[in-house]
Amino acid sequence: MINFKEEIAKKISKATNIDQEEIEKYIEIPKDTKNGDYSFPCFNLAKTLKKPPVIIAQEIAEKIEVNNSSIENINCVGGYLNFYINQNNFSKEVLKKISEQETFGKSNIGEGKTILIDYSAPNIAKPFHIGHLKTTVIGGALYNIYKHLGYNVIGINYLGDYGTQFGKLIEGYKRWGNEYDLTQEPIDKLAEIYKRINDLASEDEEVLNACRENFRLLENGDEYCTKLWKEFKDLSLTEFQKIYDLLGSHFDSWNGEAFYADKTDEVIEILEKTGKLIESEGARIVDLSEQGISTPCIVCKSNGSTIYATRDLAAILYRARTYNYDKSLYVTSYEQNLHFKQIFEVAKLLGLDEKYTKGLEHVSYGMVRLPSGKMSTRKGNFVKIKDLLNDTIEEAKKIIEEKNPDLEDKDEVAKRVGVGAVIFNNLATSRVKDEIFDITQMLNFQGETGPYIQYTYVRTNSILSKIEKVPEFDESYVEKLDDNYSKNIIKLLYNFEDTLIQVTLKEEPSILAKYLIDLAKAFSVFYNENKIIGDNAEIQNARVYLTYCVNKTLKQGAELLGMQMPDKM
Numbered sequence: 001m002i003n004f005k006e007e008i009a010k011k012i013s014k015a016t017n018i019d020q021e022e023i024e025k026y027i028e029i030p031k032d033t034k035n036g037d038y039s040f041p042c043f044n045l046a047k048t049l050k051k052p053p054v055i056i057a058q059e060i061a062e063k064i065e066v067n068n069s070s071i072e073n074i075n076c077v078g079g080y081l082n083f084y085i086n087q088n089n090f091s092k093e094v095l096k097k098i099s100e101q102e103t104f105g106k107s108n109i110g111e112g113k114t115i116l117i118d119y120s121a122p123n124i125a126k127p128f129h130i131g132h133l134k135t136t137v138i139g140g141a142l143y144n145i146y147k148h149l150g151y152n153v154i155g156i157n158y159l160g161d162y163g164t165q166f167g168k169l170i171e172g173y174k175r176w177g178n179e180y181d182l183t184q185e186p187i188d189k190l191a192e193i194y195k196r197i198n199d200l201a202s203e204d205e206e207v208l209n210a211c212r213e214n215f216r217l218l219e220n221g222d223e224y225c226t227k228l229w230k231e232f233k234d235l236s237l238t239e240f241q242k243i244y245d246l247l248g249s250h251f252d253s254w255n256g257e258a259f260y261a262d263k264t265d266e267v268i269e270i271l272e273k274t275g276k277l278i279e280s281e282g283a284r285i286v287d288l289s290e291q292g293i294s295t296p297c298i299v300c301k302s303n304g305s306t307i308y309a310t311r312d313l314a315a316i317l318y319r320a321r322t323y324n325y326d327k328s329l330y331v332t333s334y335e336q337n338l339h340f341k342q343i344f345e346v347a348k349l350l351g352l353d354e355k356y357t358k359g360l361e362h363v364s365y366g367m368v369r370l371p372s373g374k375m376s377t378r379k380g381n382f383v384k385i386k387d388l389l390n391d392t393i394e395e396a397k398k399i400i401e402e403k404n405p406d407l408e409d410k411d412e413v414a415k416r417v418g419v420g421a422v423i424f425n426n427l428a429t430s431r432v433k434d435e436i437f438d439i440t441q442m443l444n445f446q447g448e449t450g451p452y453i454q455y456t457y458v459r460t461n462s463i464l465s466k467i468e469k470v471p472e473f474d475e476s477y478v479e480k481l482d483d484n485y486s487k488n489i490i491k492l493l494y495n496f497e498d499t500l501i502q503v504t505l506k507e508e509p510s511i512l513a514k515y516l517i518d519l520a521k522a523f524s525v526f527y528n529e530n531k532i533i534g535d536n537a538e539i540q541n542a543r544v545y546l547t548y549c550v551n552k553t554l555k556q557g558a559e560l561l562g563m564q565m566p567d568k569m
């Protein structure tokens, strides 16, 4: 398909002698088509060309020839250059392309490149709480989208399965394990045992020492302690898997923190040789003040033990050697901004090829908040994802019962709608913003929600079910689809692949979420304004064909976000 952005960038680049790629970055798609199909804000070049944007726009416009087959017209408005494309040729190409592609928007631009995505990473023996929902959903969407674009993607679940807390948990279990039935809600029980022993250890030095001893034994591979630790881990993983099954999460590696426990020595050795590892109050640290980070990175505590950062450094070494990655993403909340800033700086001292340190990227996100009073927090103040998902599914079921009591397979539909609503809500706003977890709002079929997209999809299904067979693409459709409602949809369909690419440039799945809302809205307008199944066979075929394209794209896009589409609802 013609890549208009590229075409336009080529022309501007020729006219200005500025790098084409640089130009392409600035090309925008105006909100209102009156301002063209593409637009180039010339103020971006004002500094380089030392001229006012209005003049730049005029000079470029004079140098560019318009040919009727792709770009039909150019005009200058203020400092903007607006480009109008030849709609007929464009529509023909888009519609034809969709008919040829089994999986829409699939491409191979990522071929030969490897992307690591470190996401979800809950801590074992602790509840999978709401903060981990967001990393699981954002990471999962990125995983699907990169794959779709042809990248080799490795999803890593870097479990929090190591640390002195396990020495405590083992001690607690030794003392009170027989009071608890770990076959039911094991994580709650382990969390309770942990709380008890933690309280006791804070008062009693002897207990604390016993905990430390357990951890030492665990580190040295003691059989009993290792067996317990493994049991805690297995119990946790079984619980986590239930959530992953609901969300459709997939991981290629489960190497957690414990996997790196015996790999931190090498990190320390390498850092020692650089001379940058210095003593400070008994601990060993790397000072980062020259890099503008005022808090040093602790590598070894004063008692000699390593910390979270040390294991993350060992993981960087291991991942560079094992995967030869191009990008290595870490999806966590912004609470860990400092941690990643620190370790990405220290990683530069590990002697790795620059490619690997340049490829490190922290994909941070905002907090999830509950609308106060609206949701039961169950026991204590911990809101568990399992409860949130189940509450949402239950609510979805009630709505479906009301709207469509005769629907078959209501439970499955409620699951798709409920989980889809949660996934979409996590991805609908740009990731740095805080999110409100409001079940009523996220299940609003008319709002900018997951269910709205599913509902629009179901509508397209019901239109398609009225005809015997989706007609093949025919060039004559183009003139039948020249109303603004249809043209708007065609343009959105064209933008699908670019939308996916934009997601990967900014690690921002909300770009796709917004796109799907726009497409669903555009279809709703088209549907309200145009009779799709009607008496004119030719028009009907063209409109049904367009409906089919929307159907395919909505499904493809929603699935890339991790949602499942119901056929009916």
Ligand code: ARG
Pocket: 118, 120, 121, 122, 123, 158, 159, 160, 312, 330, 331, 332
């Ligand atoms: N387990 C950590 C937590 O719950 C997240 C781990 C993120 N990944 C990493 N490589 N540090 O906060």
